[in-house]
Amino acid sequence: MSSDTSEKGLEIIIEKALSTDGGYRISYPTDYDRELCVDKKLLAEFINTTQPEAWSTIQKRGEEKFLKRLAEQIKQRGIIDVLRKGIKDQDLQVWLYYKNPASALNTKAVQQYESNIFSVTRQLRYSLSNGNSLDMVLFINGLPVSTLELKNPWTGQNVKHAIKQYQQDRDPKEPLFIFGRCMVHFAVDPDLVYMTTALGGQSTFFLPFNKGVDHGAGNPVNPHGLKSDYLWKEILSKRCLSHILEHYAQVIEEKDEDTGKIKRKLIFPRYHQLQVVQKLLADAKAKDIGQRYLVQHSAGSGKSNSITWLAHQLVSLHDSTNTQPVFDSIIMVTDRKMLDKQIRDNVKQFAQVAKVVEAIDKGSKQLKRALEDGKKIIITTVQKFPHVMDEIGELAAKKFAIIIDEAHSSQSGETASKMNWVLSDRAEPYGNEDTKSDPEPQDTEDIIHEQMQQRKMLKNASYFAFTATPKNKTLETFGRKGIQPDDTPGEPGKFYPFHLYSMKQAIEEEFILDVLKNYTTYQSYYKLHKAVEENPEFETHQAQKKLRAYVENHPFSIREKAKVMIDHFHTDVRKQIRGKAKAMVVTRSINNAIQYFRSFNEYLREIHSPYRAIAAFSGKRTIDGVEYDEAKLNGFASGDIPNTFKKNEYRFLIVANKFQTGFDQPLLHTMYVDKKLADVQAVQTLSRLNRAYKPDKEDTFVLDFFNSTDDIREAFEPFYTTTILSEETDANKLNDLQDALDNAQVYATDDVINFTDLYITSTDRTTLDPIIDACVAQFRSELHVDAQIGFYVKARSFYRTYAFLSKILSFSNTYWERLYWFLKFLIPKIKPAEHDDLAKGILEAIDLDSYRLSKTTTENIRLDGGEEIDPTPAIVKGKKGYNAFDELETIVREFNNRFGIDNWTDDDKVKSFLFQQLPADFEKDEDTVTAVINSDKQNAKITSDKKVEDLMQDIIFTYTDLYKKFTDDADFKRQYLEFVFDKIWKQHNGNNPTNPRL
Numbered sequence: 001m002s003s004d005t006s007e008k009g010l011e012i013i014i015e016k017a018l019s020t021d022g023g024y025r026i027s028y029p030t031d032y033d034r035e036l037c038v039d040k041k042l043l044a045e046f047i048n049t050t051q052p053e054a055w056s057t058i059q060k061r062g063e064e065k066f067l068k069r070l071a072e073q074i075k076q077r078g079i080i081d082v083l084r085k086g087i088k089d090q091d092l093q094v095w096l097y098y099k100n101p102a103s104a105l106n107t108k109a110v111q112q113y114e115s116n117i118f119s120v121t122r123q124l125r126y127s128l129s130n131g132n133s134l135d136m137v138l139f140i141n142g143l144p145v146s147t148l149e150l151k152n153p154w155t156g157q158n159v160k161h162a163i164k165q166y167q168q169d170r171d172p173k174e175p176l177f178i179f180g181r182c183m184v185h186f187a188v189d190p191d192l193v194y195m196t197t198a199l200g201g202q203s204t205f206f207l208p209f210n211k212g213v214d215h216g217a218g219n220p221v222n223p224h225g226l227k228s229d230y231l232w233k234e235i236l237s238k239r240c241l242s243h244i245l246e247h248y249a250q251v252i253e254e255k256d257e258d259t260g261k262i263k264r265k266l267i268f269p270r271y272h273q274l275q276v277v278q279k280l281l282a283d284a285k286a287k288d289i290g291q292r293y294l295v296q297h298s299a300g301s302g303k304s305n306s307i308t309w310l311a312h313q314l315v316s317l318h319d320s321t322n323t324q325p326v327f328d329s330i331i332m333v334t335d336r337k338m339l340d341k342q343i344r345d346n347v348k349q350f351a352q353v354a355k356v357v358e359a360i361d362k363g364s365k366q367l368k369r370a371l372e373d374g375k376k377i378i379i380t381t382v383q384k385f386p387h388v389m390d391e392i393g394e395l396a397a398k399k400f401a402i403i404i405d406e407a408h409s410s411q412s413g414e415t416a417s418k419m420n421w422v423l424s425d426r427a428e429p430y431g432n433e434d435t436k437s438d439p440e441p442q443d444t445e446d447i448i449h450e451q452m453q454q455r456k457m458l459k460n461a462s463y464f465a466f467t468a469t470p471k472n473k474t475l476e477t478f479g480r481k482g483i484q485p486d487d488t489p490g491e492p493g494k495f496y497p498f499h500l501y502s503m504k505q506a507i508e509e510e511f512i513l514d515v516l517k518n519y520t521t522y523q524s525y526y527k528l529h530k531a532v533e534e535n536p537e538f539e540t541h542q543a544q545k546k547l548r549a550y551v552e553n554h555p556f557s558i559r560e561k562a563k564v565m566i567d568h569f570h571t572d573v574r575k576q577i578r579g580k581a582k583a584m585v586v587t588r589s590i591n592n593a594i595q596y597f598r599s600f601n602e603y604l605r606e607i608h609s610p611y612r613a614i615a616a617f618s619g620k621r622t623i624d625g626v627e628y629d630e631a632k633l634n635g636f637a638s639g640d641i642p643n644t645f646k647k648n649e650y651r652f653l654i655v656a657n658k659f660q661t662g663f664d665q666p667l668l669h670t671m672y673v674d675k676k677l678a679d680v681q682a683v684q685t686l687s688r689l690n691r692a693y694k695p696d697k698e699d700t701f702v703l704d705f706f707n708s709t710d711d712i713r714e715a716f717e718p719f720y721t722t723t724i725l726s727e728e729t730d731a732n733k734l735n736d737l738q739d740a741l742d743n744a745q746v747y748a749t750d751d752v753i754n755f756t757d758l759y760i761t762s763t764d765r766t767t768l769d770p771i772i773d774a775c776v777a778q779f780r781s782e783l784h785v786d787a788q789i790g791f792y793v794k795a796r797s798f799y800r801t802y803a804f805l806s807k808i809l810s811f812s813n814t815y816w817e818r819l820y821w822f823l824k825f826l827i828p829k830i831k832p833a834e835h836d837d838l839a840k841g842i843l844e845a846i847d848l849d850s851y852r853l854s855k856t857t858t859e860n861i862r863l864d865g866g867e868e869i870d871p872t873p874a875i876v877k878g879k880k881g882y883n884a885f886d887e888l889e890t891i892v893r894e895f896n897n898r899f900g901i902d903n904w905t906d907d908d909k910v911k912s913f914l915f916q917q918l919p920a921d922f923e924k925d926e927d928t929v930t931a932v933i934n935s936d937k938q939n940a941k942i943t944s945d946k947k948v949e950d951l952m953q954d955i956i957f958t959y960t961d962l963y964k965k966f967t968d969d970a971d972f973k974r975q976y977l978e979f980v981f982d983k984i985w986k987q988h989n990g991n992n993p994t995n996p997r998l
Contacts, residue, residue: 007152010190011122011135014150014232018120018138023238027119027139034128036071037175042117043067043142047094050115054092061090070096071175078180078251078266079145096141100242103322117141118238126176132169138236144182145245146236151189159194162187163206172199183249184268190226191219197266205694208509209271215500215721215865217508235274244269247313248277272297272501273306279499281313284326284462289399291462294478296485296497296723298468298505299687300512307332307403307466314401315356315376327462328398329371332379334405400461406662457807468687468719469680470497472869475725477808485722494868495725502721504865512690515671516716516861518701519709522564522971523856524557530888532845540884542839544894550843552674553592555599561705562599564971565672568703569651570609573670577696581669582645584688585654588675588706590617593656594628596674600652608938613652616641616659660685666693673704682707682715709859721865729871731805734816737798744783744791747775747822749815755825756818768825776829792830799823845888855971910962914976918951919983932981933988944981 018024031041044063048055058066066089073087083097098116101109117140124137136148149162166185170177177199187194187206194206211230213220219227234240248269253262269277276295284291297303317326358370360380370378457463457477465478479495490496506512528547551557565585573581585600587593597615604611620629630638645653645665653659653668661684668689677685689700704712718724742749755771783791802820805811923929928947932940956963966973 006155007135007150007157010150010152010188013226013229014136014148015120015122017229017232018118018236022232022236023118024138025117025119027121029121029124029133032121032124032126033067034126035175036067037074037144037181038067038070039119039121039139039142039144040067041142042119042139043096046096046115046117046141050098050112051095054094057092058089058094066094074143074181075178079143080180080183080245080249080251080266083140083143083145083245096143097245099246100239102316102318105322113242116238116242118241127171127174129171129174138241140241140245144176145241146182146184146186147176148186148188151187153189153191157189159187159189159192162189163194163204166196166199166206167202167204170199172201172204179264180251180266183245183266186231188228188231190228193219193228193231195268195270197268203695207270207511210509211271212501212505212509215502215504217505235271243278244274248274248309267305269305269309270302272499272505273302273309276306276499276501277309277313280310280464281317283498284314284401285317286320289326289462290457290459292457292478293462293464293498294470294475294480295464295466295499296468296470297466297499297501298503298512299690300506300692301468301501303405303466303468307405310464311377311401311403312356314403326399327401329375330377330401330403332377332403332405334379334381398460400458401464402458402461403464404466406467468503469683470719470723471680472725472871473804475723475869476728476871477804479725481728490724493727495728496722500722502865503716504720504863507690510692512687512692513697513700515686515689515700515702516712516863517699518858519712519861520701520703520858521707521709521856522561522703522705524552524561524705528846530846532888534845535889536841536845538839538841538888540894546839546843547846550846552588553595555595558592558595559599559603560975561672561674562596563603563974565652565703566600566603566607566609567970567974569611569670570607573701574611574651576669576698577667577693580648580667580696582651582653582665582667583670583672584659584668585613585652585672586660586675586677586685587654587656590619590621590656591623592674593617593654594621594623594633596654597633600654610649611651612649613654614641614645614650615654617656618658660688663688664691666691666697669697669699670701670703673702674706677707677715678711679715680719682712683719686712709857709861713861713863716861716863717865717867718869720863720867724866724868726868726870729801729805731809731811734798734802734805737794737801738816738819740794741791741798741819741823744787746779746783746791747826751775752815752818752822755822759821759825772825772829775826779830788830789832792827792832795823795827795830799827855969910959913955913959913962918948919980921951922947922980922984923987929984929988932984937985940985941977941981944984945977948977948980 015026019026025042027039027042031039033040040063044055047058069089070082070087074082084099086093086095086097088094098109098112100113104110119139119142121137121139123133123135125131125133126137134147135150137144138146138148149165151157151159151162166187172178175181179198183197185196185199186209193209195209196204196206198204208217209231210217210219210228212218219230221227222229225233235244249267251264251266253264255262276297280293280295283293295306297306311330311332314327314330318324319326356376358366358375358378360367360370360378367378367380463478465474467474470479475495475497480498481495482490482492484490484496485498485500503512507514528551565583569583573583575581585593585596587596593615594617597613600613604613615630615633617630620627622628630641634641634644636644641653641659642663642665644650646667660681665688668691671686671689673685686702689702751771751774755768758767758771779788779791799820802816806817806820922944925947928943931943935943952963952966966976
């Protein structure tokens with residue numbers, strides 16, 4: 001007999017797996033009530049077996065009445081809530097599912113759980129109006145919880161056909177398919193699995209539910225069976241599905257900020273979310289307290305839900321003996337206020353026990369009380385945490401799980417030290433230096449040892465760090481040495497994340513969009529001229545730097561770039577996402593952002609655009625004697641920016657170091673970049689675009705005025721797949737740095753010890769300063785300039801490297817701790833002076849003669865992944881630059897050679913035609929000139945543009961390259977049309993300033 005490779009054969013395989021090892025029974029379509037959506041036979045068996053008295057009462061009152069009550073309750077509350085909490089029918093409390101107990105010691109609870117009936121029915125006819133059938137339906141105690149449509153590639157269909165079948169042939173109005181009736185619907189073939197939690201016809205959106213292969217989408221080859229058999233062998237098994245029902249699946253409510261309407265959403269975990277939480281729980285259960293875990297999950301991974309599920313399951317996690325809880329409290333730390341609220345709301349919705357969650361939003365006293373009251377889940381931002389130090393008193397020894405969102409910014413410096421101290425088993429408050437009342441006063445060595453303990457990672461806590469873009473210090477602090485995310489051996493000495501959901505997989509699974517497609521770069525070309533008779537000298541490096549800043553921030557260049565952005569948006573972007581697309585403008589400074597904001601407003605008014613811009617930056621800035629902040633520019637409060645930007649008329653968000661991380665706005669389609677981006681900052685900034693908006697958002701666009709595609713590729717490569725740290729920081733570099741600092745003889749060992757003895761015993765600074773000042777005097781008198789810079793750089797390197805390594809290594813070198821505190825106060829006093837302004841006055845001696853923007857490339861930047869990152873170097877090189885001076889004329893010429901106009905504009909004939917002949921030919925057409933000068937400016941511009949285009953047609957054979965440039969380069973064409981119009985308008989209408997020549 002030949003093998004059964006049909007779709008029916010796949011059904012048989014799944015049914016057999018579920019009914020043997022999966023803990024299911026086989027049920028039959030004839031026992032299913034299509035209207036009430038229940039297998040009456042199995043439901044009756046379950047209630048009669050587990051609650052015989054209730055079943056007897058139900059029978060006396062009428063079974064059909066009870067079934068209708070049950071159906072109504074499921075329709076109102078959803079299957080998840082009904083299974084978890086049961087239903088009330090008059091005076092009866094009827095349980096419809098018994099939870100899996102956390103401990104096997106409770107034999108009654110174990111027996112009750114085992115009485116649950118998990119069943120699978122094939123070819124279930126579900127419809128009230130036709131004979132359609134589902135390939136498979138899973139039931140718990142006679143209530144349907146999941147449906148499956150199966151397809152078989154060997155007979156010409158695959159998982160995409162199953163998805164279409166749900167979208168086209170499964171009416172969401174059918175009782176079985178209404179929202180909340182089932183937990184999840186799966187589309188399955190032997191290779192792939194997709195899922196959805198709500199059917200909505202053609203708009204039904206299915207999510208991949210796959211393991212991933214080679215850090216991308218799909219499933220790996222399974223040597224023991226079908227690629228997708230993890231679905232029925234693992235996920236849908238009785239134990240796992242019970243766990244999902246009890247701890248993951250949830251109906252949540254979300255408020256639409258625009259309409260104010262409440263939308264219900266059913267959440268079922270994606271494969272990687274389920275896997276990471278289960279893996280973390282299993283490891284924390286098996287091992288002692290004091291572990292560190294790094295989870296590298298890309299944007300689009302559903303990280304906040306993963307954190308939420310982890311937090312509320314850590315609360316009830318018991319050790320391997322099932323007798324003691326592993327943790328007393330769960331501390332959730334985030335550095336983003338918006339995400340803090342999101343996680344807080346999610347935890348409250350998922351938490352099954354009331355009053356276990358405390359969100360610290362009222363200050364340090366609230367945090368102190370929450371810790372002392374033993375709140376199970378405490379949510380706080382990293383900014384709030386240090387404020388507890390003055391308030392917190394004695395804290396008994398407890399065991400903590402610290403969940404850190406965006407770990408690279410939440411575990412650094414004094415904040416981490418203070419947090420560690422608060423959560424440690426110390427009785428005294430952080431920073432308590434008053435030892436006079438102690439029965440046995442501590443000597444300074446004891447205090448030094450305590451200071452060192454403050455900085456170390458806690459032994460009474462385990463850390464769970466989540467980030468999409470782990471930095472080198474993050475990997476070394478929280479990563480695993482020599483073990484890859486799939487638990488296979490890695491290279492010795494390298495650090496890996498504990499679990500991975502890569503950027504590559506998120507893109508291929510279409511949870512996020514690839515922001516490196518359609519990456520367009522622009523080049524700015526300038527020409528300066530000397531505007532003074534004299535030819536003074538300036539320092540060349542500082543002069544060139546000033547000139548570049550001058551041209552990039554010149555009002556004309558800002559306006560030109562603003563026009564390119566706005567014209568591009570109106571032509572190519574505004575129709576995207578069904579006309580809802582928005583753009584972010586990333587600027588290099590607050591001044592820059594304000595200039596862009598002004599230029600945007602002017603040009604948007606000029607072209608009668610219906611759209612508006614918002615400026616976003618922190619603090620205040622004074623320009624031309626006027627003080628600006630966000631509220632003054634925008635006309636509304638700073639805190640209203642995220643919600644105001646959602647409004648349809650606001651399409652441009654102009655930012656300066658704000659909203660470049662942690663800001664989720666799915667309607668962001670395009671980014672205009674006028675700032676240097678590198679490393680993690682480049683990835684985080686550009687990733688503001690990658691949020692999906694199904695099904696309308698199909699792509700993104702970046703227009704970059706500053707960075708090359710090679711720069712951006714280099715920044716993204718380490719984070720595309722697994723981010724790996726090539727090696728750990730060598731602690732011996734601290735010895736080398738100490739030797740170099742000691743040998744410079746700026747200080748003596750006695751100076752370091754004497755200073756720290758006095759400092760930690762709260763000696764008045766009038767005693768401390770002379771010690772530091774004497775060392776500063778030695779530094780100034782005995783070291784030449786280059787040696788001073790070398791010492792300063794090494795001092796900073798020691799200070800930074802020790803602060804990092806002392807957290808994670810077990811060494812106990814009290815002199816290093818003393819040197820750390822000594823250098824903390826020495827470094828500010830030996831900081832090199834700011835360079836004298838050796839290019840002062842150069843900006844008054846030059847003018848912008850010409851400026852032009854030119855598109856250089858549009859590229860789909862392709863990544864390979866696998867690039868490793870290096871540890872932070874212990875020694876940062878530094879040297880004093882040597883000044884070179886040159887005359888203004890030479891400096892300007894070199895600048896023009898480097899950033900000047902393309903060669904074609906150097907042709908005297910072309911320049912003569914552009915700037916003299918064509919405008920003169922325009923003037924000869926008196927009718928057109930009259931039409932221009934007698935119209936409003938908008939219509940005059942239209943008439944002028946038409947005339948220039950006609951004149952350009954005449955040179956198609958004379959100046960072929962120029963004609964091609966005019967027709968192919970939209971930015972050149974726009975700028976030239978504006979030049980001619982401004983020239984004609986000024987000549988006949990007065991004082992309208994002309995643009996600099998092209």
